[in-house]
Amino acid sequence: MSKSTVQSIVIGLIVAIIWxxxxxxxxxxxxxxxxxxxxxxxxxxxxxxxxxxSEKLN
Incomplete structure (x- = not known):
C-alpha cells in the first residue's frame, strides 16, 4: 500500500469514528x-x- 492509500484509510477511519x-x-x-x-x-x-x-486512463 502506498502512503497516500494509508492516509486515505486513516482519514476515513477518523471521520467514521467522529460521525x-x-x-x-x-x-x-x-x-x-x-x-x-x-x-x-x-x-x-x-x-x-x-x-x-481514471487518472491513468487519461
Whole structure:
C-alpha cells in the first residue's frame, strides 16, 4: 500500500469514528458504529482507487 492509500484509510477511519460517535454511540447502537468503522474506510479506499484508475486512463 502506498502512503497516500494509508492516509486515505486513516482519514476515513477518523471521520467514521467522529460521525459514528454522534450518530450511533450516543443512541446505544454499537452494531451500526462497528459497521460504519468498516464501511467508511472501505468506501474511501474504493473511491481513491477509482480516481487513480481514471487518472491513468487519461
Amino acid at each position: 459514528g460517535y454522534f450518530a450511533d454511540l450516543k443512541n446505544g447502537e454499537i452494531g451500526w458504529f462497528i459497521g460504519r468503522l468498516i464501511f467508511i474506510p472501505l468506501f474511501v479506499l474504493g473511491i481513491s482507487h477509482l480516481s487513480r484508475k
